[in-house]
Amino acid sequence: MKLIFETGQEGRRCTILPNLSVPEYILENDLQRKQELMLPCVSETEVSRHYTALSNRVHGVNNGFYPLGSCTMKYNPRINDEAAGLPGFTNIHPMQPEHTAEGCLEVLKEAEELLCEITGMNAMTFQPAAGAHGEFTGLLLMHAYHTKRNDSKRTRILVPDSAHGTNPASAAMVGYTIVNIPSTEHGLVDLEALKAALTPEVAGLMLTNPNTLGLFDKNILEITRLVHEAGGLNYYDGANLNAIIGRARPGDMGFDIVHLNLHKTFSTPHGGGGPGSGPVGCKEFLSGYLPGHRVKRENGNHFQLPSDESIGRVKMFEGNFLVVVRALTYLLTIGKEGAADISGTAVLNANYMMKKLADTFTVAYPGICMHEFVLSLENVKEEHHVSALDFAKAMQDYGMHPPTMYFPMIVHEALMLEPTETESKETIDYAVLVMKELYTAAEKDPQKLKDAPFSQPVRRLDEVAAARKPVLTYDFTQV
Numbered sequence: 001m002k003l004i005f006e007t008g009q010e011g012r013r014c015t016i017l018p019n020l021s022v023p024e025y026i027l028e029n030d031l032q033r034k035q036e037l038m039l040p041c042v043s044e045t046e047v048s049r050h051y052t053a054l055s056n057r058v059h060g061v062n063n064g065f066y067p068l069g070s071c072t073m074k075y076n077p078r079i080n081d082e083a084a085g086l087p088g089f090t091n092i093h094p095m096q097p098e099h100t101a102e103g104c105l106e107v108l109k110e111a112e113e114l115l116c117e118i119t120g121m122n123a124m125t126f127q128p129a130a131g132a133h134g135e136f137t138g139l140l141l142m143h144a145y146h147t148k149r150n151d152s153k154r155t156r157i158l159v160p161d162s163a164h165g166t167n168p169a170s171a172a173m174v175g176y177t178i179v180n181i182p183s184t185e186h187g188l189v190d191l192e193a194l195k196a197a198l199t200p201e202v203a204g205l206m207l208t209n210p211n212t213l214g215l216f217d218k219n220i221l222e223i224t225r226l227v228h229e230a231g232g233l234n235y236y237d238g239a240n241l242n243a244i245i246g247r248a249r250p251g252d253m254g255f256d257i258v259h260l261n262l263h264k265t266f267s268t269p270h271g272g273g274g275p276g277s278g279p280v281g282c283k284e285f286l287s288g289y290l291p292g293h294r295v296k297r298e299n300g301n302h303f304q305l306p307s308d309e310s311i312g313r314v315k316m317f318e319g320n321f322l323v324v325v326r327a328l329t330y331l332l333t334i335g336k337e338g339a340a341d342i343s344g345t346a347v348l349n350a351n352y353m354m355k356k357l358a359d360t361f362t363v364a365y366p367g368i369c370m371h372e373f374v375l376s377l378e379n380v381k382e383e384h385h386v387s388a389l390d391f392a393k394a395m396q397d398y399g400m401h402p403p404t405m406y407f408p409m410i411v412h413e414a415l416m417l418e419p420t421e422t423e424s425k426e427t428i429d430y431a432v433l434v435m436k437e438l439y440t441a442a443e444k445d446p447q448k449l450k451d452a453p454f455s456q457p458v459r460r461l462d463e464v465a466a467a468r469k470p471v472l473t474y475d476f477t478q479v
């Protein structure tokens with residue numbers, strides 16, 4: 001496919017921009033650009049065809065099944081975008097007087113209240129722009145809490161080996177040393193290992209529950225109690241709340257801080273589809289450390305200046321505000337009853353799919369799963385030299401996005417699947433059929449999987465070269 005710069009003809013143009021509604025202003029001579037600006041010279045037809053062609057080369061939730069485990073690629077309802085496009089939300093400026101943006105403050109306040117109710121927290125900030133950014137912010141709260149108490153020896157964060165990779169990375173960015181906590185053979189936190197690691201140097205624990213193996217840790221109350229008794233705080237990675245929303249709350253499990261990914265559980269676009277939002281909630285005793293403004297309801301809505309103890313801002317203004325509008329629209333659409341339906345259906349779909357695959361594939365942790373499950377293709381690799389990667393590539397030829405691969409790291413040749421609640425039984429049945437067919441193909445014709453994909457814009461890419469020698473610039477002299 002050609003770049004847009006390689007399309008069109010010198011002098012060709014289209015006028016899809018609105019007329020100027022303010023007086024034209026000519027910059028002073030020395031501020032003007034010295035060289036011609038390189039712009040594509042294309043007609044409206046060419047622009048339209050170019051971007052339509054581009055959109056056809058990616059796979060999104062509107063194209064087909066997207067069982068990317070841990071990422072919760074659920075359908076993003078159109079009504080969210082309708083709400084986010086309302087002029088009252090788009091025609092505003094963050095510096096305008098707050099009494100002229102009351103509705104926007106109401107969105108922030110209402111979203112905060114609902115999400116605090118869902119998580120069992122008391123206060124929330126919407127500044128962080130992603131899950132990992134939320135982790136970083138949450139750990140800064142933890143750090144501020146210990147510092148305030150003059151407890152400066154706490155330099156360690158405990159992270160289970162099933163954790164999302166961002167957890168140890170965020171802890172390292174805050175300057176903490178990471179202590180790895182192994183999982184038991186059943187995929188849960190090893191309590192003895194946890195006890196042994198709980199020294200006076202521990203600032204806190206980061207945990208995902210259910211974890212990335214799709215398992216709910218039944219010892220959760222004991223885990224959080226042990227950490228508290230050792231003087232640490234409990235951080236809940238709530239990027240993916242799909243298994244527990246409307247049913248269980250991190251706050252009730254003993255967690256002090258939680259981040260959410262609005263771009264996963266709360267149905268806002270991600271994976272190239274839009275900016276993220278990783279709000280951080282905390283219990284009351286930590287709320288003074290939160291970054292940015294808080295909205296206070298008192299004869300209308302007002303901004304409250306950050307307290308002196310605040311960790312300071314982590315992003316400008318109120319973060320990605322229109323993402324919050326989308327998530328609030330979703331929450332108001334589903335209502336209280338709908339929240340429990342989400343988790344119920346998400347868990348049902350995952351168990352249905354896992355059970356259907358279990359007679360052919362090796363399920364890494366058999367039993368009942370939560371919103372996702374992990375397969376191990378180790379035996380297929382050993383017997384037929386077909387890897388999880390080969391398998392994932394072959395699935396693309398059947399109109400589906402591959403599952404998450406090689407994660408969590410404690411499972412060899414892992415494929416991690418999360419169907420989400422927005423998929424139908426037919427879609428899941430078709431995916432199961434395809435995966436079983438591919439399993440047979442791996443036994444009979446392994447080369448077919450090794451050569452896949454056949455139907456995509458590009459075949460197998462050299463992933464090592466793409467990571468080590470990325471070509472990110474375009475040479476205009478070639479046009």
Ligand SMILES: *Cc1c(COP(=O)(O)O)cnc(C)c1O
Pocket residue numbers: 070071130131132133164166167208212237239240261276278
């Ligand atoms: C997705 C995810 C994250 C990171 O979120 P980003 O928005 O990609 O930074 C962290 N933890 C878990 C468990 C996740 O699934």
